[in-house]
Structure formats: structure tokens, C-alpha cells
Amino acid sequence: MPAPQLLVLFGSQTGTAQDVSERLGREARRRRLGCRVRALDSYPVVNLIHEPLVIFVCATTGQGDPPDNMKNFWRFIFRKNLPSTALCQMDFAVLGLGDSSYAKFNFVAKKLHRRLLQLGGSALLPACLGDDQHELGPDAAVDPWLRALWGKVLGLCPPPPGLADIPPGVPLPSKFSLLFLHEVPSAGSEGQQVAHTGSREPPSESQPFLAPMISNQRVTGPSHFQDVRLIEFDISGSAISFTAGDVVLIRPSNSAAHVQQFCQALGLDPDQLFTLHPREPDVLPPARLPQPCSVRHLVSQYLDIASVPRRSFFELLACLSLHELEREKLLEFSSAQGQEELFEYCNRPRRTIVEVLCDFPHTAAAIPPDYLLDLIPAIRPRAFSIASSMLAHPSRLQILVAVVQFQTRLKEPRRGLCSSWLASLDPGQGPVRVPLWVRPGSLAFPEMPDVPVIMVGPGTGVAPFRAAIQERVAQDRTRNVLFFGCRRRDQDFYWEAEWQELEKRGCLTLVPAFSREQVGVCAWGLGKEGRGSHSAPTRPLPCRSRKCMCSTGSGSGGRSCGSCWTARVHTSTWQGERSQVQRERAQPEGQPHAPSATAPLATPSPCQRMSRKPWCPSSRRRADSAAPTPLPIWPGSSGHGAFRLRRGPEPLGCP
Numbered sequence: 001m002p003a004p005q006l007l008v009l010f011g012s013q014t015g016t017a018q019d020v021s022e023r024l025g026r027e028a029r030r031r032r033l034g035c036r037v038r039a040l041d042s043y044p045v046v047n048l049i050h051e052p053l054v055i056f057v058c059a060t061t062g063q064g065d066p067p068d069n070m071k072n073f074w075r076f077i078f079r080k081n082l083p084s085t086a087l088c089q090m091d092f093a094v095l096g097l098g099d100s101s102y103a104k105f106n107f108v109a110k111k112l113h114r115r116l117l118q119l120g121g122s123a124l125l126p127a128c129l130g131d132d133q134h135e136l137g138p139d140a141a142v143d144p145w146l147r148a149l150w151g152k153v154l155g156l157c158p159p160p161p162g163l164a165d166i167p168p169g170v171p172l173p174s175k176f177s178l179l180f181l182h183e184v185p186s187a188g189s190e191g192q193q194v195a196h197t198g199s200r201e202p203p204s205e206s207q208p209f210l211a212p213m214i215s216n217q218r219v220t221g222p223s224h225f226q227d228v229r230l231i232e233f234d235i236s237g238s239a240i241s242f243t244a245g246d247v248v249l250i251r252p253s254n255s256a257a258h259v260q261q262f263c264q265a266l267g268l269d270p271d272q273l274f275t276l277h278p279r280e281p282d283v284l285p286p287a288r289l290p291q292p293c294s295v296r297h298l299v300s301q302y303l304d305i306a307s308v309p310r311r312s313f314f315e316l317l318a319c320l321s322l323h324e325l326e327r328e329k330l331l332e333f334s335s336a337q338g339q340e341e342l343f344e345y346c347n348r349p350r351r352t353i354v355e356v357l358c359d360f361p362h363t364a365a366a367i368p369p370d371y372l373l374d375l376i377p378a379i380r381p382r383a384f385s386i387a388s389s390m391l392a393h394p395s396r397l398q399i400l401v402a403v404v405q406f407q408t409r410l411k412e413p414r415r416g417l418c419s420s421w422l423a424s425l426d427p428g429q430g431p432v433r434v435p436l437w438v439r440p441g442s443l444a445f446p447e448m449p450d451v452p453v454i455m456v457g458p459g460t461g462v463a464p465f466r467a468a469i470q471e472r473v474a475q476d477r478t479r480n481v482l483f484f485g486c487r488r489r490d491q492d493f494y495w496e497a498e499w500q501e502l503e504k505r506g507c508l509t510l511v512p513a514f515s516r517e518q519v520g521v522c523a524w525g526l527g528k529e530g531r532g533s534h535s536a537p538t539r540p541l542p543c544r545s546r547k548c549m550c551s552t553g554s555g556s557g558g559r560s561c562g563s564c565w566t567a568r569v570h571t572s573t574w575q576g577e578r579s580q581v582q583r584e585r586a587q588p589e590g591q592p593h594a595p596s597a598t599a600p601l602a603t604p605s606p607c608q609r610m611s612r613k614p615w616c617p618s619s620r621r622r623a624d625s626a627a628p629t630p631l632p633i634w635p636g637s638s639g640h641g642a643f644r645l646r647r648g649p650e651p652l653g654c655p
């Protein structure tokens, strides 16, 4: 392998920027260029002054925020004392991933590009601004930008003479080799976790706390379409601490049924043990995997087999396929021209990796295990707003989880990995432990005790406000107003008794609204005091107000101008799933699963479909072409599931 010339650094929250970075790494290797690909925070940033050529691949998350795995880098690079010549040796390019329906579109990439110029770096190209909202997704901007980039890069570092490019159909070496151990599998390897052992350091992604689950209670009525759980964990001895607005990150596992299906498709023995060996000197095996590790552990805890595969999955699978017909189809799916059809096959019905592998049985059965970690991304953690306060429940952490389940044209209902996994855990049947850690959220509550707070949190979006109200009441801060919306008082009115009790004590003014009850009746009375009322349509609140805190008064960020106060409004974007929905740029087909749904349609496998007329993209285009901007956002089937629709009055996910 040639000496590393190119450095690719990424900041990624949900994996897209990482996937694009790995694509860059593969493309470099095919061009015989040495290349390192690293998450920004795992690269020693002080070494940047020695790097001649760096490509930064950065997503924007939250509301114009950098992803978690580049936050340290972000703080460092914006230090005021960095000299304006700090990076004058560096040629760089910035590839941004974002979504133009957000106010701060690709904010991180744009700001980073400017900052690198300020520090003396030379830009090879203008920043690339990938956009989820484009009909072809971010690739529409990324593909041409990468072509231009390679032109520049090869001009700066030409490949060694006499070495031709490695053609696209030839697989590159895998990142790791798996050495299977030929001995009796030990019973202890399964379920191993690299866990927090009670040190003083708070748990983190690399060392989560295995929190005992205390309770897991359904809080929606038995006939309500949505299963919502109030889940409580014991965090004693974990060094976890949090305040209102913080979030807990939970790393889920795959279901036993999916693990079995996957192992069967690939012909793997789940009990077999192996050790993992990086092929390159500066690559480490994932810290989350024990050594030796069982196949079952790898598949259940690490490989995200229930995710919808990306284009890079099809590229590698095509390289590995020995079956002519399947290979042809896989190559089509990985080509630029095949993206419309890939979208129809995978993204629209939300077909999972394990299902795709079952559709390509010959290829799946021949996948060399060494490639598993190149082919399938790692399971990513899911964020949940903490719904309790340590002041009210010391040593406890509660969350309110909407279980994601919906129907597409596929026979099997689609189930959210983490929410379904959490819902399946029953501490009544024996001890249950869940790997978790906490990070600060983007909602901040006023520090001044007298500042009243108005909170608007429909559905499960009320979770962080329950934490805030508990915390504020424990601190004797009684000027709290909560606007809460749900469908029916008797079905999904979370913590009704608790709110009523607080109202009685004079600690809360509650303004409830029930969208499916008594149409035409004033939905937002202003509580008992009858100080006024707002008539509101009995329909979901617009998403931008789903989680907003208005704090009035100075000292809390409010601005005072004489006798007039300006309220500060915080909104928090917390639809982890939204980016993926938005990637379904036209009209995703998912509907919340209802047992009475019309008879499911079985779809033919792609190889069966090959003889058919090619799919005509016009239906999707039509939907897109009518797109007005800015797009309205509506809450989905709960407070968690905001779907931006291109048009149409009724949100997907709202039956």
C-alpha cells in the first residue's frame, strides 16, 4: 500500500458523512493513492499543521450544529489565538452534507471552509453542499464534485508511474481479517459488552453504562394505535448526572430472529468465535467488540443489519458477487443511473440489509466474512430526551419512547430498531441491562429563579418538559406553563394525574388540547384561571413549535428594552429519524402499522423484476416538482416522527 498522502476527516451524526468519507477512501485506493479516513475527534488535531492535503466531510445537525464526533475539533479550530498562517501548508476541500429545508443549510461545512481559508489553507474547490432535499439526494452534488476533486488531487500527487487504477468491479482488500478459532465455543462470549465499570468518569460512547431497567410500562390506552413506553433505569453508581433538556443515548441490539435470518443467509455459525485483525497498521479493531468475539455477538450487537442499505453496500456486494444475474443487478443499483430504481427497491419501502441479502441469496452465501465490517455499518445509538429530574428521582432516569412501527408495501411491518428493542425488554422476566450514556441537549432553561417558562410539547415531545417541570418545582420555581397536545384524553394524555397534582399545588398552568375530540370546541383554554383562551384548530401543532420554550425576562437570554420584554424562544430539533425520512424526498410510502391494514403486497425480488419494464421515475418527479418551499412540517404519529411532506395536507404517519 502506498504511503498515506491524503487525509479524509469526517464529522457525522447518523452515518452519511462517514459513508461518503469511506467512499473517498476507496476511490483513493483505486487510484493508488494512500489515504487515511478518520472521525475528526479521533484525529490529533495539533498534527493538522503537518498535513499537506485534507478533505473534510461534515454533516450539519441540530440547528446548524456540528455532529458529536467533531465537537472537540470545532472548539479547537475556532480558537481565537490560532495564527492566520497556521494551515498555510495545507491544500483542503470541504464536502458538506445537509438539508436545504433547514434554516442553517450546511452551516458547518460553510463555516469550516471559511475558517480554513482564514487560517491560511488553500481551497482546491468551493465547498460541496450535499442536500437531502435533492431528488437524487446528496449524491447529486457529491458525484460531480468528487470528479472535479480527483482531477485536482491527482494533479498534486500523481500515482506511482506504471500502476493502473484498480477497476470498480474488483474488490479492494477488506479492512479486517477474521480469524476463526477452531475450538469449543465458550458460553461466556455472548452478550459481552465493553462496559463502564463504575469509575469516576461519566459513561461515554466508548464506555457506556449497563443500566438496569427498572420498569417498562405502556402509557397509551390498549386500543390506541401507538405503543408509547415510559421506561425507567437505575443509574446508581454510574457517575451519570444530568439536568433538564439533556438527552440519553442508547445503543440497541438486533432481534434474535434477524440475527438468525442473517446467519442463515450468509451460512455463518452464530456460536463460532473469531479474532479480528486490522490489515493496516494504524487501524484499530472497534473497541466495542470483545476479542475473541462470537459471530452472534458481532451480528446482534454491532452490525446494523436492520438498516436500509446505502449505495456503497451495493457497490461492495457487486464486487463480491460471483452470480452473474445478481451481480448485474447489484452493479445497476450501485451505478449513478440506477439510483432511481435503487430508491424504489430500498428506500421507499424501507427494505433492510437482511432482507436485501435474502433477495440475493447466491451473493449472500458467498460473502467472505472478512468483508462484514466493510459491508455493514455499525449500529448507531439513538437519542432520547430525559423525562425525569435527578432532583425529583435521584439515581433514576426515565424516558418516554414512541415505538416506531409502520407498514410499507412489504408484507412485514417496518419496526424501528431501538424503540422496538426497548419495548421488547421486560424487567419482570429477569434482569435487563441497557447500554447508555448522557450528553447535554440543546434546550436550556433559565437560571434566574423568577423567570417564567412557557413550554409547548405535544405527544412524546413533552418528555424534556416533564424533566424541566420536575426540576423547577423542586427548586421552588412555580411559574410554569405547559401547552400539551395529544389525540384523546383517555388514550395518550401522558402524566395527566401528575400535571393535575402540580396544578393543585399552584406549580403549573396546563393547557391541554385533544385533536380527536369535540371538533370545533375551543382546544386551548387557558387553564382554570380563565385568563383568556385561544381558539386553535384541532390538528397537530406545527413541528417548529413542538418543543419550544419561551422564557421571558432578562438574564435568561431574554432582552429587555425599557418596559418591553422580548421572549426568547428555544426550539429543539430532535427527530433523529427525520433525515432518513427526508431522504425519501418525494412521498415515502410508510404508514403506521395497523393490524387492520389492507392485505400486504409481496414484492418480487429484484432479480425476478429484472425482466420487467424499467421503472419510470415520473411519478416521483411529479410529486417533487410540485414542491413548495419552505416546506411545512407536521408531527407524525407522535411527537416523534416529524415528516416534512412536499405537499398534501395530511402527514404521513397520522392515521
Ligand SMILES: Cc1cc2nc3c(=O)[nH]c(=O)nc-3n(C[C@H](O)[C@H](O)[C@H](O)COP(=O)(O)OP(=O)(O)OC[C@H]3O[C@@H](n4cnc5c(N)ncnc54)[C@H](O)[C@@H]3O)c2cc1C
Pocket: 247, 350, 382, 383, 384, 385, 386, 399, 400, 401, 402, 403, 404, 405, 406, 415, 416, 417, 418, 419, 420, 460, 463, 573, 574, 575, 576, 577, 578, 579, 580, 581, 588, 589, 590, 591, 592, 640, 641, 652, 653
Ligand atoms: C435529540 C433527540 C431526542 C429524542 N428524544 C426522543 C424521545 O424522547 N422519545 C422518542 O420516542 N424518540 C426520541 N427521539 C427519536 C429517537 O432518537 C429515535 O429516532 C426513535 O426512537 C426511532 O428510533 P428507532 O431505532 O426505533 O427507529 P429506526 O430503526 O431508526 O427507524 C426510524 C426510521 O423509520 C422511518 N419511519 C418511521 N415512521 C415512518 C413512517 N410512518 N413512514 C415512513 N418511514 C417511517 C424513518 O425513516 C425513520 O428514520 C429523539 C431524537 C433526538 C435526535
Ligand SMILES: Cc1cc2nc3c(=O)[nH]c(=O)nc-3n(C[C@H](O)[C@H](O)[C@H](O)COP(=O)(O)O)c2cc1C
Pocket: 011, 012, 013, 014, 015, 016, 017, 018, 059, 060, 061, 062, 063, 064, 065, 067, 097, 098, 099, 100, 102, 103, 104, 105, 106, 107, 132, 138, 573, 574, 575, 576, 577, 578, 579, 580
Ligand atoms: C436532527 C437533525 C438535525 C439536522 N439539522 C440540520 C441543519 O441544521 N442544517 C442542515 O443543513 N442539515 C441538517 N440536517 C440534515 C443532515 O445534515 C443530513 O441528513 C446529513 O446527510 C446527515 O449526515 P450524517 O448522517 O453524517 O449525520 C439535520 C438532520 C437531523 C437528523
